Amino acid sequence: xxxxxxxxxxxxxxxxxxxxxxxxxxxxxxxxxxxxxxxxxxxxxxxxxxxxxxxxxxxxxxxxxxxxxxxxxxxxxxxxxxxxxxxxxxxxxxxxxxxxxxxxxxxxxxxxxxxxxxxxxxxxxxxxxxxxxxxxxxxxxxxxxxxxxxxxxxxxxxxxxxxxxxxxxxxxxxxxxxxxxxxxxxxxxxxxxxxxxxxxxxxxxxxxxxxxxxxxxxxxxxxxxxxxxxxxxxxxxxxxxxxxxxxxxxxxxxxxxxxxxxxxxxxxxxxxxxxxxxxxxxxxxxxxxxxxxxxxxxxxxxxxxxxxxxxxxxxxxxxxxxxxxxxxxxxxxxxxxxxxxxxxxxxxxxxxxxxxxxxxxxxxxxxxxxxxxxxxxxxxxxxxxxxxxxxxxxxxxxxxxxxxxxxxxxxxxxxxxxxxxxxxxxxxxxxxxxxxxxxxxxxxxxxxxxxxxxxxxxxxxxxxxxxxxxxxxxxxxxxxxxxxxxxxxxxxxxxxxxxxxxxxxxxxxxxxxxxxxxxxxxxxxxxxxxxxxxxxxxxxxxxxxxxxxxxxxxxxxxxxxxxxxxxxxxxxxxxxxxxxxxxxxxxxxxxxxxxxxxxxxxxxxxxxxxxxxxxxxxxxxxxxxxxxxxxxxxxxxxxxxxxxxxxxxxxxxxxxxxxxxxxxxxxxxxxxxxxxxxxxxxxxxxxxxxxxxxxxxxxxxxxxxxxxxxxxxxxxxxxxxxxxxxxxxxxxxxxxxxxxxxxxxxxxxxxxxxxxxxxxxxxxxxxxxxxxxxxxxxxxxxxxxxxxxxxxxxxxxxxxxxxxxxxxxxxxxxxxxxxxxxxxxxxxxxxxxxxxxxxxxxxxxxxxxxxxxxxxxxxxxxxxxxxxxxxxxxxxxxxxxxxxxxxxxxxxxxxxxxxxxxxxxxxxxxxxxxxxxxxxxxxxxxxxxxxxxxxxxxxxxxxxxx
Numbered sequence: 001x002x003x004x005x006x007x008x009x010x011x012x013x014x015x016x017x018x019x020x021x022x023x024x025x026x027x028x029x030x031x032x033x034x035x036x037x038x039x040x041x042x043x044x045x046x047x048x049x050x051x052x053x054x055x056x057x058x059x060x061x062x063x064x065x066x067x068x069x070x071x072x073x074x075x076x077x078x079x080x081x082x083x084x085x086x087x088x089x090x091x092x093x094x095x096x097x098x099x100x101x102x103x104x105x106x107x108x109x110x111x112x113x114x115x116x117x118x119x120x121x122x123x124x125x126x127x128x129x130x131x132x133x134x135x136x137x138x139x140x141x142x143x144x145x146x147x148x149x150x151x152x153x154x155x156x157x158x159x160x161x162x163x164x165x166x167x168x169x170x171x172x173x174x175x176x177x178x179x180x181x182x183x184x185x186x187x188x189x190x191x192x193x194x195x196x197x198x199x200x201x202x203x204x205x206x207x208x209x210x211x212x213x214x215x216x217x218x219x220x221x222x223x224x225x226x227x228x229x230x231x232x233x234x235x236x237x238x239x240x241x242x243x244x245x246x247x248x249x250x251x252x253x254x255x256x257x258x259x260x261x262x263x264x265x266x267x268x269x270x271x272x273x274x275x276x277x278x279x280x281x282x283x284x285x286x287x288x289x290x291x292x293x294x295x296x297x298x299x300x301x302x303x304x305x306x307x308x309x310x311x312x313x314x315x316x317x318x319x320x321x322x323x324x325x326x327x328x329x330x331x332x333x334x335x336x337x338x339x340x341x342x343x344x345x346x347x348x349x350x351x352x353x354x355x356x357x358x359x360x361x362x363x364x365x366x367x368x369x370x371x372x373x374x375x376x377x378x379x380x381x382x383x384x385x386x387x388x389x390x391x392x393x394x395x396x397x398x399x400x401x402x403x404x405x406x407x408x409x410x411x412x413x414x415x416x417x418x419x420x421x422x423x424x425x426x427x428x429x430x431x432x433x434x435x436x437x438x439x440x441x442x443x444x445x446x447x448x449x450x451x452x453x454x455x456x457x458x459x460x461x462x463x464x465x466x467x468x469x470x471x472x473x474x475x476x477x478x479x480x481x482x483x484x485x486x487x488x489x490x491x492x493x494x495x496x497x498x499x500x501x502x503x504x505x506x507x508x509x510x511x512x513x514x515x516x517x518x519x520x521x522x523x524x525x526x527x528x529x530x531x532x533x534x535x536x537x538x539x540x541x542x543x544x545x546x547x548x549x550x551x552x553x554x555x556x557x558x559x560x561x562x563x564x565x566x567x568x569x570x571x572x573x574x575x576x577x578x579x580x581x582x583x584x585x586x587x588x589x590x591x592x593x594x595x596x597x598x599x600x601x602x603x604x605x606x607x608x609x610x611x612x613x614x615x616x617x618x619x620x621x622x623x624x625x626x627x628x629x630x631x632x633x634x635x636x637x638x639x640x641x642x643x644x645x646x647x648x649x650x651x652x653x654x655x656x657x658x659x660x661x662x663x664x665x666x667x668x669x670x671x672x673x674x675x676x677x678x679x680x681x682x683x684x685x686x687x688x689x690x691x692x693x694x695x696x697x698x699x700x701x702x703x704x705x706x707x708x709x710x711x712x713x714x715x716x717x718x719x720x721x722x723x724x725x726x727x728x729x730x731x732x733x734x735x736x737x738x739x740x741x742x743x744x745x746x747x748x749x750x751x752x753x754x755x756x757x758x759x760x761x762x763x764x765x766x767x768x769x770x771x772x773x774x775x776x777x778x779x780x781x782x783x784x785x786x787x788x789x790x791x792x793x794x795x796x797x798x799x800x801x802x803x804x805x806x807x808x809x810x811x812x813x814x815x816x817x818x819x820x821x822x823x824x825x826x827x828x829x830x831x832x833x834x835x836x837x838x839x840x841x842x843x844x845x846x847x848x849x850x851x852x853x854x855x856x857x858x859x860x861x862x863x864x865x866x867x868x869x870x871x872x873x874x875x876x877x878x879x880x881x882x883x884x885x886x887x888x889x890x891x892x893x894x895x896x897x898x899x900x901x902x903x904x905x906x907x908x909x910x911x912x913x914x915x916x917x918x919x920x921x922x923x924x925x926x927x928x929x930x931x932x933x934x935x936x937x938x939x940x941x942x943x944x945x946x
Contacts, residue, residue, distance in 0.1 A: 007031050007051070019043035030054050030074070042066040053077055053097070065089045076100055076120070088112035095854070099123050099144075108132040116141055117857050123147040129154060129169065137166040142714055142857050152255055152347035156401035157394070161717045167394040171353035178352040179224060179231045181342040182253060182403065186238050186280070187261035188272050192295035195325040196261055197237050200335055205326045215239060215251070215423045217367075222339040233342050234404075251403045251422060252283040254605075257318075257341045258290040264302040264322070273304065277313050278527055285605035289318045289341055293334060298324040356395055359385040364404060364420060371424035372467075375409075378418045406474075410877075412893075413473040413900035427461055428454060428471050429480065433495065443496030445481065447472070447489040448904045469900040476898075479534075482541040489904050492541075492548075494534035499550045507565060508581035519585045521593060522623065523576040523600075526608040532576070535599055536568055539881040540592070542895070557588045559760050562698050564588035568596075584698035587705065591882045598883035613654050620645040629654055700795045701760060707792050708757060709884050714848060714856050718863050719875050719887040721755035721789060723764060723823045724779070749773055750826070752862075753819075754875060755793070758892035762796045764819060765889045768873025770866045778862050785855030786827050788848070793820050 001021055007030035019040030024047055031054040042063025051074040058079040065086035072095040080101040088109030093116055100123040111132030119141060126148040143162060157165045185193045195209055201220055220233040236251065260276050280288050294302035306320045318341050323330035342348065359382045366373065382392040399405045406419035419425050431453050432438065438445045454463040472491065475481045481491040508516045537553045547554035552569035564582035571577055580589040600607055613629060615622035622644030629651055632640055639648045711720045727749050754768035772778065797816045848856065875887045878896040
């Protein structure tokens with residue numbers, strides 16, 4: 001026997017005779033009740049796959065680690081608290097699944113698993129990752145560690161990618177504990193925040209101290225309450241004026257302690273105590289810690305219901321203190337409490353390389369005299385401490401994530417400036433928001449005014465003209481503004497648009513014609529999310545028709561062929577409504593809904609909200625909780641009755657356009673292929689029915705978008721869409737029919753070309769072509785994912801034709817079709833060594849199968865092998881407004897990053913030490929992967945003459 005499958009039974013033990021199955025290669029024991037494994041399991045020397053998911057194992061026998069041929073070990077959903085060091089003996093292990101256990105640490109020996117390409121650790125109690133793991137990260141490994149209490153800076157590093165994590169782990173060779181924390185002092189204006197910070201620092205009281213505009217940062221040294229050593233607390237003193245709050249929120253951090261200051265003479269309500277606590281919780285989440293401090297208490301006793309606030313904000317309040325800054329009354333007690341809370345912050349005592357600390361301190365020490373430095377100067381400071389290029393980039397990203405600097409290395413217009421003093425920047429933005437002319441113009445900022453705003457009205461702050469394009473681009477990065485018509489040289493400041501709602505230019509009126517569907521979603525917010533409408537307005541400015549107001553925005557999909565319109569509006573009851581009207585609203589609806597949820601989760605992690613689907617019966621007013629509809633459908637139910645109108649509704653109709661999390665990707669792709677065939681199978685016949693084309697194009701584009709979300713869960717640091725092509729035979733033109741006539745494909749030479757993933761305009765990117773020589777085994781490994789990609793790309797040609805107004809030149813359409821058909825022929829003739837799918841897969845249709853996921857990771861490893869510099873033909877990773885990660889060519893990159901604006905006044909270029917060459921606008925001139933450039937013989941389907 002080579003395979004034994006006894007999953008989903010009620011087995012509480014295995015007989016020791018299991019060890020007699022010496023030829024067993026696959027053993028499936030998932031979803032039983034096993035508490036232990038017999039030692040005889042170590043006799044299964046041929047075992048390659050062992051699945052124990054969903055049992056009750058609390059420890060593993062030592063004999064298990066004798067299985068030297070084991071390639072997959074699945075221990076998810078058990079009760080394990082540790083992984084023995086013997087795990088390092090499983091030298092052939094490729095996939096290790098440990099999610100949803102109680103593991104608190106990984107043994108260093110996990111670094112010995114040099115063949116590992118997937119490691120799942122989600123849902124455990126892991127705080128640190130062993131330095132030895134760095135040996136795994138340079139390979140094609142897929143690592144997932146969500147839902148673990150990871151110590152800083154690991155969470156931020158993981159969002160940056162495995163290269164950043166590897167650089168950090170390497171630096172730990174000489175690491176030492178680092179005792180530093182961040183304290184944010186917030187509250188209304190003129191309540192004594194700056195005087196309080198001065199008192200905590202032991203400075204004399206200053207009567208009639210100047211009001212803080214923007215923010216100021218000062219160090220505060222406190223003794224550690226438990227250890228005989230000092231802690232350095234960086235105290236951020238925030239100006240209380242409302243105009244600064246839009247920028248201050250970007251510096252609110254879950255890694256900080258908050259001191260909320262209010263004036264006892266004015267009272268709790270005027271101090272906006274509850275409002276500030278709510279904003280902190282919204283921005284930081286439920287783990288926020290805050291100390292309430294009332295000032296001027298020698299004059300008046302504070303009146304505050306602290307117990308009631310503790311009920312409203314459970315686990316958030318760390319204490320209440322009454323102080324007087326002038327007499328220093330209560331300051332010593334407050335200082336002790338700040339030290340106690342700061343010492344308990346998770347980053348206190350984290351391990352950091354002394355070289356990294358020295359480089360950071362050197363850079364941050366300049367912020368008073370140099371509010372910004374060039375990237376070249378940042379690199380020089382790091383070089384003095386012997387940081388290599390990878391460490392320097394990681395340190396910059398880490399300091400940005402921690403709020404110490406502002407640096408966007410992935411943005412063309414911003415990557416050459418490092419902002420050291422956030423106050424310098426926040427004041428610049430505040431001056432724009434305060435500009436009376438811009439406010440009177442309903443938020444339309446004339447770029448010609450920027451010299452006046454940032455030089456003549458800047459209240460003594462120096463803002464050289466050369467920095468003005470940078471500030472304007474940064475405002476776009478913060479979702480504060482977007483550029484209007486380039487010829488007009490103007491921007492829209494979304495926070496300053498009119499209050500009144502304009503007349504909406506719906507094309508699809510109510511009641512809608514039978515060919516139009518209306519999909520509506522209500523987001524019930526527990527608390528207001530300040531700035532949400534403004535940020536949605538800026539994020540989706542490409543869909544703007546100029547109809548925006550303080551509580552809403554009307555949008556029209558920028559691709560006319562999708563014929564989709566949308567309304568996003570904050571209603572009087574504080575609920576957010578999204579409505580889309582279109583022949584097929586799914587795509588636009590899902591994009592906007594995902595964008596909304598992405599903003600809610602990212603910028604207000606402490607906000608609780610619920611999605612509701614309104615009852616479609618006219619005049620009913622009933623609502624269906626979305627999660628309830630999804631659970632009902634998962635149980636096989638097809639209808640749901642409304643308790644208001646007592647009408648049964650088809651669940652699939654209620655959920656139309658809102659199925660991204662439950663989408664059956666493969667089934668949808670197959671259905672759309674059938675639909676394509678029904679439309680007479682070709683571009684020529686698509687012209688006959690525009691409405692049907694709109695529906696097909698929209699549904700297909702939505703499916704492809706969901707495909708990109710699915711593959712992004714596996715790989716984010718390289719492109720994922722590609723086609724394969726063999727070399728032409730002699731001088732004959734390459735064609736699918738000619739390839740079919742070949743009796744066999746040798747796979748001695750295959751060309752792999754990556755694709756640009758820009759929605760609606762997917763296309764092969766010829767500079768990202770790789771010559772794969774003698775890679776028969778690699779091509780075989782790609783097979784499961786290559787078939788998945790093929791099904792996806794077969795929809796590309798009709799979509800590109802449809803969204804381009806059915807005007808795609810015939811030659812280009814034929815070239816795209818030819819490339820896809822060539823890949824189809826190749827995948828059908830892949831070698832027999834292709835890894836088979838699991839017999840009992842059980843993978844949901846909205847996820848990649850294990851074989852597909854492994855093949856995708858093999859693609860990643862192959863690209864890294866052939867492109868050591870990871871140039872990918874200048875394809876670049878971007879984030880769409882709805883949150884998904886895409887790889888796009890230089891042509892489309894500027895739709896995500898428009899670069900620095902050209903302002904009306906003559907400006908100097910921002911100084912940089914190194915010239916960074918702009919990407920070519922011509923695909924034929926674009927750079928190619930440096931290790932394996934495309935050779936001239938590769939058929940160029942973008943060039944009809946090829």
